Every structure is written in structure tokens, then in C-alpha cells.
Amino acid sequence: MRPALFCDRDGTLIHDAHYLRDPAEVRLLDGTVELLRACRAVGWALVVVTNQAGIARGLITPAQYEAVRARLDALLAAEGVTLDATYHCPHHPEFTGPCRCRKPGTALYTRPRRDLALDLAQSVWIGDRWHDVAPALVFGGRGLLVPSEDTPADEVARAGREAQCVPDRRAVVAAILPSGSPA
Ligand SMILES: [Mg+2]
């Protein structure tokens, strides 16, 4: 069993374009490649988990979602980085009823735990919203909030109390791999 870095997508790995459906708008954020490389270098799994309520709202088609996912994979591949898996919740409770996969639901973490043989208690959750890092508290891992321009102040405060808050992706590397050098 190995640890995973569970990453939110929008506002965490890529610029949050809000209901992103055009692959041409996928832009990696500063430090994303370095963070993923550093975790890969020490043998961690790289798993993206993303809420995509735009699908439930009819703003993003499943084909558009897939094209964006493939574009992110291609941008990372050009940098020599391969994700182990990407999971998304296409639901929204107002449109499609309750589900167990929409973060902070845990279904999209128990599935890779089984499929990829992950040690969740040794894993790290990063994201720009509290619901991205809250699952760490459920599974006994570490949660690091990396605020974006969309992060509410109360969520920053809560992460400071109940998890951890770091300024950027470089600081994530320093916090979780203190003895390792970034690749
Ligand atoms: Mg986000």
C-alpha cells in the first residue's frame, strides 16, 4: 500500500475558469508540475477528485468534461507527469438528488483506495475549498488548504484550526516532503 496525493482540480492544479468546458482554457497553475513530480518521485499515487456540478446543471456535457480531462492529462504528460486516476462527481443535489461522491462525500476516495491499494491514513488532500480537505479528517490523513481567489475567509480560518493552510503548491511540497527535494 502506498500513500496518495488527492488533488482538487479547479483552482488547485489548474486555473479555475468556472464551469470549464473548453479544453483550450486549461492552464496549469504555478507549482503544479513540481508538486506532482515531487510526490511521484517518492512513490505516491496521484489522484484528482473533482466536483463537476456543471454537468448536472447542463452547463458542461460529459464529452466536454472528458475533453478537458484529456487536455489536463496531455499538458502533464508533456511535463513527464502521469496521473494515476481522475474521478469526478457529475451531480448536484438540487438537480440530480443526493449522492455519495460529491465532496465532501467520500465515495471517490474509497474507490481508489481499493483500485490502487492506497494507504489513506498516510495520504494528503489538497484543495482550495474546505470540502476538498475535509475527507482527510475522515480517513486520518493530512489536509492542506491552498487558498485561491475563490476561497472564503471562514474556510481559511477553519483549515487553520482543523487541518493546515499553506500559501501555494511549493509550500505543499515543503510541508509534506520535508526531507525530499523537489524533482
Ligand atoms: Mg477548487
Ligand SMILES: [Zn+2]
Ligand atoms: Zn456525485
